[in-house]
Every structure is written in C-alpha cells, then in structure tokens.
Amino acid sequence: MRQGLLDTALDGAGAAALLVVAESSRDPDLAVFVGSAHLGQSFLLAAPGRTPLLGFLVDMERDEAAATGFELAGAAQTVLECRRRGATESEIWIAVLAVALERVGLAKGTVALAGRAPAGRTHVVIAALEERGFVFTDGHSLMLNLRKAKSRDEIDAVRRAAEGTCRAFRRVAEVLASAKRRGKSLRHAGRALTAGVLRREIALVLASHGLEQPEGNIVATGADTGVPHTQGADSKQLRAGESIVVDLYPKGLLFADCTRTFCVGEPGNALHAAHALCADALQTSQAAAGPGVLGADLQKEVCRLFEARGFVTAGSNPGTRSGYVHGLGHGVGYELHEYPSFRSAPDNIGTLEVNDVFTLEPGLYAPEEGYGVRLENLLLLTEEGAENLTPLPYDLDPRAW
C-alpha cells in the first residue's frame, strides 16, 4: 500500500484517518496492508504522514503482527485489562479502538470506517465511539478505490491464481473429452459423471497450486445453466448435448475468475449460435478495453451486439431473465467482486486504468429452453490494452481443447 495513494484517498473522502476493523487478516481491506500475515481479530488505523497503527487482540499473534513492519497498537494488553474487569466483547472493542484513535490524535477528525465485522457489534461499538466525539463515515468506496489498481506483488499473485485456474479447466476438458457415453448419460472412471465428480478433480488441481475456493464454484448443467448463479448440485448428472457451464473463482492471496461453457456431443443449434455470439462479444469487448475506457461503455457495446442479433438484454430491459441478463464484468482482487465497476457509475470507479484486474464475461441465457452460455476471461490492463490471464480455448467441444 503506497502512502501517497492513501493520503490522496483520505483527502478525497474528507477523512482525517482510515480505520479498518477485521475478524481476520483475510479481510480484503486489511489484507491489502498486511498481505499473508496470520491474524485474527485486528484493526488498522492509518492517517496521512504516519506509519499505520496495527492492533491485534490476541497476544499469541505478536510475531505475525511484528513481521508486517507496522507500528503496533498494544491492543492485546488492553484486552487483558478489559477481561480482568469482566468486559464484554463490545466493551473490549470500544476500549482498544478508543486508545488507538486517541493515540493517533483523531479526537476531532472524521474517520473513514472499513473492514468487515459482526453487524450488531459494529453498530454498538461505533455508536459508543461517536458518543465520545469521534465521527465515522462509510470508508467502503475509499477502500475499493485504493484496492483498484494492483501492485506488482498483487499482479504476481493474480497470475499464479489464474495459472492454477487454467490448469483446472484443462483437467475439466480432459475429463469431459474422455467421458464415455451411454445414451445421453456420461460416465467417467466407471461411474456416472456428475457435477460432484468434476468438482473433486477441480479441487485437486487447485490444491496442488496452493489455491482454494472460499466462494465455491459453479458446475451447472442443462436447465441449471439458464440461471447464471445456480451452482449446480454435486449429484447432478452431466449429459450429452446439454450446456455445461464451469465458472471457477479460486483464491491464493488474491482471486482469479474464469468461465467456459462445454457441450459433450452435438449441441443444439440455439446453444451453438449463442456460444459463437458470446465468443464474439468477449473478443470484441476485450479488444476495446484500454486505459481510460469506461466499463459501462463496454457493457453498452455488448448489449448492442446482442440486441442486433435479436436477444433481449439488461441494457434495454433491466430485470430480464432471458438473453443477456447481467453486467459485463467486475474488478477482481482480494475480493471476487471489486472495482472497476461495469455499471453506469460516478467518479472513476468504472474507468479502466493500467494495472486494473477485471473480468469480461458476456453470457446468453434461455431458462425456458433450458440452456445458458457464459465465457469469461480474467484480464490485466496494460498500456497496450487488456492482457488475457486465462488464455484458454473457447470451444464447446472438449475434444477441441
């Protein structure tokens, strides 16, 4: 985290400081500061021109915290004193945050509040601190802006996650290409080929690359593919001629995100045409993505492309459940969905900039007819345009991979 970037963001938000509260160092707003340190309940208080103050509530994490190089708030000692007099969890949080805020000299300034925490506790703790004269604003957008353009280390982490993701897709294609057909049923290694079987193969490849799937994945087949976020039950059997949508979003230190649509055997004409059109939309939008381009403008272009071919889109029919029903993409980083935004949005949150990492994922859905298609690449924006971090085939037919 570059101090200059933080100072500018605070200034823009009219805040004297940033307070991140977190249940663990995996909180995206904390991870951007502390990387892979292993902390439980903790907070970070950053103000212009000073080293951020890091607080951790459990003394056993002192070596992990010290390795970050931040100034340490001594919160674990405050916790101990609080526990001695029987304080509740909320009272403990009020005490440690008040000590830190006073130490940084913020009794009068506005504090941008970020991080994730139990909602009930947040409400009680922040109300108590406001009674003491502190003033808090929502620091969520500030953090999303700070996290938007990636550092070199973050880009390396995304690349590693994307590489593992590509290997998992290669394995999916391999299993599908070698599946035995019995009528419409598919079989693998002597048993029915289900979404669960494919998920196990995916998990093994990702694990061997040090990746996990904290948000799960989508392995949807047939009618389930008609609704973009239906994950597909493990027990669902994969069948020839049906669309199979595989959407993987694993995480190392940062996330990757990629989708391909497969069909074993002959796809119907509608599925075939929708797939070709999605591949066209993906390549068109990818070529148009460059520094200074608005995500919302790319979304409009893809809507026009689909509408010209007779599909309903969310552009002209918000809320439509068939056709192109969602946005074109989203930023990817410590969170699966972050800036840049592809919605019509104020300020710079939708402007693509160098070192932004984001997806493009046009899709076409026909829930009534029981199929859906989505093709999604993960991209890194450079001066020269969008670099595809998931350079995989688009083919429906896994044998073509």
Place this chain on the structure above:
Amino acid sequence: MRQGLLDTALDGAGAAALLVVAESSRDPDLAVFVGSAHLGQSFLLAAPGRTPLLGFLVDMERDEAAATGFELAGAAQTVLECRRRGATESEIWIAVLAVALERVGLAKGTVALAGRAPAGRTHVVIAALEERGFVFTDGHSLMLNLRKAKSRDEIDAVRRAAEGTCRAFRRVAEVLASAKRRGKSLRHAGRALTAGVLRREIALVLASHGLEQPEGNIVATGADTGVPHTQGADSKQLRAGESIVVDLYPKGLLFADCTRTFCVGEPGNALHAAHALCADALQTSQAAAGPGVLGADLQKEVCRLFEARGFVTAGSNPGTRSGYVHGLGHGVGYELHEYPSFRSAPDNIGTLEVNDVFTLEPGLYAPEEGYGVRLENLLLLTEEGAENLTPLPYDLDPRAW
C-alpha cells in the same frame, strides 16, 4: 434451525425479531439457516411464529434462494428499482431492509442484529433505519447461543470434516516418518522438507475430502512453535530434534480442528516431558467433560495440573508468554471459534451441553528455549461424555503412528 429454539432465544434477548445481514450464504449466522445454498449479498429476517423471510439482492440467485423453502422478500426487485434512480449501495440496503422490516410488522419492536457486513455500510444503514423508528441491539451472542448445540446434519458435516482432517494428519506422519535425514536437515522426495512441502500434501488430502482451509493452518517448526499462533512460513525447513506443531482447521459446511506435535529423531528432555504432560492434560480434561460441566472449570483443572508440575499458566498469570498461555478450547461449527466458551463467562455460554462440538487443546510453550507443544482433539458431547472425533495417536515420533 428449529423455530422453537429461535423463539426462545429472541424472547431471552428481549427482541421482536432477528435480522441477519450477510455478504454471502457462507456467513455463519446465515449458513445455519440456509445450509449450502449459494447466495451473495443477502439477509434473513426471523420473528416468532412465522417462516423466516429471506432476501437476496441479485435475481440470478432466485433458484438457489427458492430451494431453501423460506419466504422470499422480493429484494432483487427493490434493488432494480433503486438502481434505476441511481441509488448508492447503502441506499439500496436501507430500502430493502426497510421493506422487509415493515412487511414483518416490526416498526415498533427491537431487532437483534447479526451477520457480518462491511463496517462502514453497517454504520450508515442501521443509523438510517433507526431514524425511521426501528431499534437494533447486538444479536451476536444470541446467534452464538443458537448455533451452540449442533443438529444431526451439522454433526454429520463436522464428522466428515474431522475424518478428512485425520487423513491429512496420517499423511503428515507418513511424510515425516519417511523423511531422510542429512545432519539435522530433513528431506522428502529428493528435496528439502519445508513447511510448504507439508502444506501441499495436507491441501491435497483435504481437497480429496471436499475440504478447504479458509483460515489457513499452522505448520510451525522450531522457535516458531513457541508462539502458538505463528503459522510458519512455507520456506521454513523442518529439522530433526525440533518440535513441529501441525494445527489443521479445515472446513466443509462446518469446521473441524485438530493439533498434533511431532519430532523427527530424538526430542530434548524438556520437549519430551512437556509433550507427555500435555497428553495427560488432554486425556484428563476429556474424561471430565460431560453435560452440565463448565468449560471454565476444566480450564482451571488443567491450570492446576500444569502448575503442580512447575509451569506458569494464564490462570494465575494472565498474559504470560511461557508455560500454558491460552484457553483450553472453544466451540467449533460454522465458525472456527464459537460457543461453548472456556472462559469464565456468564449465562450458559460456557456450560457444555449434549451435541456441543468443541476442542480441548492444552499446550506448553517455551519461546525462550525455542519450542512449543500443543495437542488438540475435536469432541462431540453426548449423554455418555465426550466422543473424540479426531482419534489419532499422540506420539511425537511419526514412526509410532
């Protein structure tokens, strides 16, 4: 989630309803209601004598939400209307929650607030709803109480996670037992045996059991074992004669949690004695755990046992960094740390009850001398006492496994 349990909890908290706000269905307070449904930003509003109302903000998740059987709040439609008039994320949340609260007829009652959300947004949204006359209290303890005793399905999920965990430990023991020694250095498959090498083996076994490690793990060696929460860098080399603490806490639908301490080659006398004493403390406290027993009383007993052998403990020396420096255990479920508590605590949060799932994990640490020991079992409380879900050897020597 049994309705009767919820009604009693609400009554006890003096609340007319429970509101859970969540960034995804993996939020522990939401997962206990919706299980493995695949939802993003969502909320649940529960009140006595009515089916809970489930809201999801993205229409693409309608099939996942419908499969839960809850009444649906129609929030995705409200979101669409909000977006049309350019509402911010906070304004959208205020709108969907106000609609739901009014629908359930809670304009005058107190609402217990639970779930996890961005802190800044929580602060803004709840303040706005309070201005409209709603009153919110912290529902965190209420949810921890609700989630304390596990259902049959939850126990099955914990058992599966514990089984995978045991398999991962067997693999760890196998790798350590077969490690080649070159002086004090250990080698595996022709290269240096590091924490990272062991982590990869662990991840593969866990993945093959459908488990992940959302909170990471601890593979600490040598001096790092002297500080209980130091995770151990991947690059750290494992060495003969040193303590190797492996603490795994993977998750399927629910978490498991288990720790063993190993030593390849001859342990020093102090390490050997500390290990034997921890095994004794674990077996003693395990035998004493039964319905109605207070977790804090077990902690006191273990402190007495260690103190009788000359070790400093957190019981008589809160804040000590050597000896027995932490609590005896914690409940395990949708969260890694939940009720029962092993701290001196009010009410029933520290009373062990049938179907509670919790750890017992005595440990002894000597950061100055560069070693630490911890032995941890995951237990299910039955009428007959504590059933060990992690029935693994305790031996330091992996060849004895």
